[in-house]
Amino acid sequence: MARIGFLGLGNMGGPMAANLLKAGHAVRGFDPVAAAGERLAAAGGAPAGSIAEAVREAEVVISMLPEGRHVRAAYLEPGGVLESAPAGALLIDCSTIDVATARAVAEAASAKGFAMLDAPVSGGVGGATAGTLTFMVGGDPAAFERGRPILGAMGKAVIHAGPSGNGQAAKICNNMMLGIQMISVCEAMALAEKLGLAHETLFEIASKSSGQCWSLTSYCPVPGPVPASPANRGYTPGFTVAMMRKDLKLAQEAAQAVGARTPLGAGAYQLYNLFASQATEGLDFSAIMTMIGAKAN
Numbered sequence: 685m686a687r688i689g690f691l692g693l694g695n696m697g698g699p700m701a702a703n704l705l706k707a708g709h710a711v712r713g714f715d716p717v718a719a720a721g722e723r724l725a726a727a728g729g730a731p732a733g734s735i736a737e738a739v740r741e742a743e744v745v746i747s748m749l750p751e752g753r754h755v756r757a758a759y760l761e762p763g764g765v766l767e768s769a770p771a772g773a774l775l776i777d778c779s780t781i782d783v784a785t786a787r788a789v790a791e792a793a794s795a796k797g798f799a800m801l802d803a804p805v806s807g808g809v810g811g812a813t814a815g816t817l818t819f820m821v822g823g824d825p826a827a828f829e830r831g832r833p834i835l836g837a838m839g840k841a842v843i844h845a846g847p848s849g850n851g852q853a854a855k856i857c858n859n860m861m862l863g864i865q866m867i868s869v870c871e872a873m874a875l876a877e878k879l880g881l882a883h884e885t886l887f888e889i890a891s892k893s894s895g896q897c898w899s900l901t902s903y904c905p906v907p908g909p910v911p912a913s914p915a916n917r918g919y920t921p922g923f924t925v926a927m928m929r930k931d932l933k934l935a936q937e938a939a940q941a942v943g944a945r946t947p948l949g950a951g952a953y954q955l956y957n958l959f960a961s962q963a964t965e966g967l968d969f970s971a972i973m974t975m976i977g978a979k980a981n
């Protein structure tokens with residue numbers, strides 16, 4: 685069992701840290717929001733007053749922070765992880781951030797003698813709570829083998845994606861597919877309605893045909909066909925519009941940086957930007973059905 689320093693105890697990091705505790709690890713965690721530390725204490729962990737205090741004795745450091753700038757600051761600034769963690773600690777960033785920042789921070793870690801993995805996740809708050817996340821991991825194979833059992837305590841799949849930054853590359857490619865597919869399901873549902881074809885009937889047929897995808901069969905954006913989907917509870921999240929917009933933006937920035945052609949990814953980003961401008965950022969991303977459905981009228 686490992687001594688783990690955990691940074692970022694929010695919607696995802698909180699339940700992830702709780703699962704590490706359940707697996708028998710010792711977790712010392714830091715989050716500037718006091719309530720997050722209190723939740724860690726209630727789960728059996730030790731809240732810390734700073735990053736340095738959380739990681740000082742850690743064998744493994746895990747971070748789950750909002751964006752690249754937070755990761756850069758937490759690792760690189762004075763009093764941050766690279767200055768405070770003991771030699772030999774394995775560093776794992778699970779946040780969803782841009783590939784370039786992931787590679788830059790891993791390089792700075794390596795220059796100081798630390799092995800670092802980027803290990804973003806799929807599965808959302810539900811997966812974080814149930815311990816069924818999918819981790820997509822970038823970094824060298826030896827570091828991956830060290831990190832695998834720790835990540836396995838929080839997830840059902842831990843997959844090596846290649847060198848540093850490739851975990852983030854896999855994450856934004858996956859979520860670009862998700863954003864495009866969600867819009868495709870919404871457009872099909874809106875068109876079906878206009879053609880006099882019931883949502884339930886299209887669902888029954890497409891879920892057994894070549895239009896089948898996760899956005900349809902597990903997360904259907906209209907109420908009815910999938911009782912557990914956010915459409916049945918007023919589009920409470922789930923995975924928010926703000927997060928989908930963030931991931932589509934990361935995908936577009938990456939595509940531009942390497943000259944990849946992603947016209948539908950660009951279109952999905954534009955549509956989520958438009959939807960987010962209607963004060964919908966806190967809704968589940970499948971709520972874009974309400975805009976696409978309305979446009980069809």
Ligand code: NAD
Nearest residue numbers: 691692693694695696697714715748749750779780808809
């Ligand atoms: P969140 O805002 O709920 O949690 C982030 C936490 O980080 C906050 O509690 C914040 O106070 C804390 N924080 C900020 N700066 C810090 C610092 N310097 N040190 C320690 N803590 C700090 O966000 P979340 O939903 O938990 O998401 C975290 C990451 O996971 C994001 O990168 C997000 O894109 C990704 N993600 C989220 C989901 C989801 O469904 N929520 C799914 C997959 C991936």
